[in-house]
Amino acid sequence: MLPSELKPEQFNGYPPLARKLATDNIKTLRKLPLSFLPSLLREVIDYDYKFPAERHAIDREIGQATAADRRTGIGIVRPAVGAAERRNDRCSPCRLETVGQ
Numbered sequence: 001m002l003p004s005e006l007k008p009e010q011f012n013g014y015p016p017l018a019r020k021l022a023t024d025n026i027k028t029l030r031k032l033p034l035s036f037l038p039s040l041l042r043e044v045i046d047y048d049y050k051f052p053a054e055r056h057a058i059d060r061e062i063g064q065a066t067a068a069d070r071r072t073g074i075g076i077v078r079p080a081v082g083a084a085e086r087r088n089d090r091c092s093p094c095r096l097e098t099v100g101q
Contacts, residue, residue, distance in 0.1 A: 003037050004030050015048035021062070028066045 006029055011022040022029065022044055029037065043058050050058070 003032050003034055006030050014045060018044050018047035021047055021058070025062050025066065028062060028069060031069055032065060 006026060008023045008026055011019045014022060022041070029040075032040065040058075040061065047055060047058060
């Protein structure tokens, strides 16, 4: 399943606080990279049983992802921009930027 296919009812088996966190932030979760989402959801599943500092860290992680999405307006993973596209202020939708580029 892809992150974009997540539905609120898929979190029905989560404990109450974890379910609320996931469903309240489903738009953000849907935009996360597939390589990152499973590890975050493992943390969210245990949200109800974590210490306050651990909950805060998860809240902050989701909050930063939401803020990044709002800032860029193009999703959490932004497209790579080549020299030609920079001159025209357009992004290429076909290539994704990787770390180190």
